[in-house]
Amino acid sequence: MNNTPLIIFDWDGTLMDSEGEILTCMRAAIDDLRLEPRSDDELKNIIGLGLQEALRTLYPQGSSADLLQLTARYRYHFLESPRQPSELFAGARAMVEELHEAGHFLAVATGKGRNGLNKVLQQTGLDEYFHITRCADECHSKPHPQMLHEIMDHLGVEADSALMIGDTEYDLQMASNAGVKSLAVTYGVHEKQRLLDCQPLDCLDSIEQLHSWLKEKVNLAA
Structure with missing residues (x-):
């Protein structure tokens, strides 16, 4: 070895x-699907988890279809929507x-x-x-x-x-x-x-x- x-x-x-960017994209995805908003502390708490695990933590009662849609909307906002990128x-x-x-x-x-x-x-x-x-x-x-x-x-x-x-x-x-x-x-x-x-x-x-x-x-x- x-x-x-x-x-x-x-x-x-x-x-x-990147905390601010992640929260912005997550809020936008939640708004897109008209889901119940989550507090800043709730959103910050899931940073570090994989996206699927993070969304299940935020919406434990959500259906598989809802979580798939939320995943897609978050990825859209993070990867494609125009905004100032995070800095090192x-x-x-x-x-x-x-x-x-x-x-x-x-x-x-x-x-x-x-x-x-x-x-x-x-x-x-x-x-x-x-x-x-x-x-x-x-x-x-x-x-x-x-x-x-x-x-x-x-x-x-x-x-x-x-x-x-x-x-x-x-x-x-x-x-x-x-x-x-x-x-x-x-x-x-x-x-x-x-x-x-x-x-x-x-x-x-x-x-x-x-x-x-x-x-x-x-x-x-x-």
């Missing part, structure tokens, strides 16, 4: 400041570039669908830096460990050489379920105590703190 450190990032709320958090690009330059394996494990992730990877130009990515429409949704298992198997990396970084308890629970260490960031959607309850290695409040932590603990200069 390969001993090269593997750093796995969540995308939304960890590398990209300040410092995220430099951090990813430095990790890549240092020779670490880099991956993404996200609740996004494949088309959505490909869109933002191309928009940001970060697609060249990740060795592998996994999405919720090609694996089980977080917190199931399938995404991490497939990433590690593809790269030939054992769990003790991997680190999962995310802003939701779903990310941290997925890591625990896969036997992988985790690192939490608080600038995304879940509050700090909710993250601490998952017992990550550390809980960091900014990209700058995350970058510094990785420099010190993962030894970027090696």
Whole structure:
């Protein structure tokens, strides 16, 4: 097996400041179908889950047909409707570039669908830096460990050489379920105590703190 450190990032709320865009698209999809509105807290809570799991959480009594329609409308608004795209958090690009330059394996494990992730990877130009990515429409949704298992198997990396970084308890629970260490960031959607309850290695409040932590603990200069 390969001993090269593997750093796995969540995308939304960890590398990209996309909370507002996700909420806007979800509200628009809900309005399209004239469903009962959901609060900002309810919508924020499902960020990180796969789309099907997120919609079932929002509308547990909804029919399969309703959920399929809602899925289609959300994807339309995210992929096709004109609006200002989300931006990476300040410092995220430099951090990813430095990790890549240092020779670490880099991956993404996200609740996004494949088309959505490909869109933002191309928009940001970060697609060249990740060795592998996994999405919720090609694996089980977080917190199931399938995404991490497939990433590690593809790269030939054992769990003790991997680190999962995310802003939701779903990310941290997925890591625990896969036997992988985790690192939490608080600038995304879940509050700090909710993250601490998952017992990550550390809980960091900014990209700058995350970058510094990785420099010190993962030894970027090696």
